[in-house]
Amino acid sequence: MERADDVAAREALLDRAMGPGRRRKSSEKLRRGRMPSEGLDLVAKDGDGTLVGTVRLWDVRAGEGGPAALLLGPLAVDPAVKSAGIGSALMRHAIGEAARLGHSAILLVGDAAYYSRFGFSSEKTGKLAMPGPYERERFLALELVEGVLDGASGVLKASGRKAKPAPMARAA
Template identity: 65%
Template sequence: MAAVLDSVRAFFAPSTFTIDLENAGDVVARENLLDRAMGAGRTKKSSEKLRRGRVPAEGLALVARDRSGHVIGTVRLWNIEAGVDRETHPVDALLLGPLAVDPAHEGKGIGSALMRAAIMEAKKLGHGAILLVGDASYYERFGFFAEKARHLVMPGPFERRRFLALELKDGWLEGAVGLLVASGRQLTRPPVRRAA
């Protein structure tokens, strides 16, 4: 991970922000940032159905920090099954989202740096494809296209033209068809202590 993050830092102005792995201390800052950047309706999206009650894919929850260490950007990837292949085997993939940058820091390349770091790390970890729901005009620059997701569907309402995929391994989604299903680790809650 360090090599990937170092190469992203070298490409983007490292004196302005850094990309780092998310840690437990970032939870409140991340959630507040998402509320500011995406609004209250963000938890009602179809993508949220795949994330609810799950933890992000191992090593694929990243944050951007300003010089003071405050979280100013976030991206997370989640383990999913992207339908089944021709032999009805589940197709392992990742779902990206949400990607968000604090509105006060937009236009500084933070979103692009987070995307590039997430894609490079997912590829390094051996994943075959990433799917997302977002604006094609933004995500096509990273290699995401609707054509690659044409035979797949989200669990709930979604706009087909905004459902995009990137193959990290050539042909990974070829023949994949069906519904996206969450497959990542479930969120475990700490045991509740009861008064004696």
């Protein structure tokens, strides 16, 4: 679970792993001004306590009046330790925690070849859409409760807890 003192390290990791355009993605529109779903802001640290991986899941609605779901992302691993299984471990843990907490579906925009190993596919996203531009073949879903996305259609809507505004500095 991410702690307050992990925030700066997480942001630096995301900048290194995802590049400068990361804040312009469609998924970011659903995350902006929101808090991750309760208990689903996960990090991986090495033996020295350095943050080397992160994944967060966000509460959304799958279309207008659709079922509650989670939007996963971003998943990032420090490029210095790529291919060490950290991303896979974070994914397995995130899916397990989402199921344990009673969530019914997880959606994401990502590489189908990578995420299919965790059960994600585009089978249930055909009538759903992201706000803003995205590559349709990369819009994937995993049902944690079978059939929950049947009939879901429309654009994903943010539904999670709103982030508290940053405190304003006071002039002396």
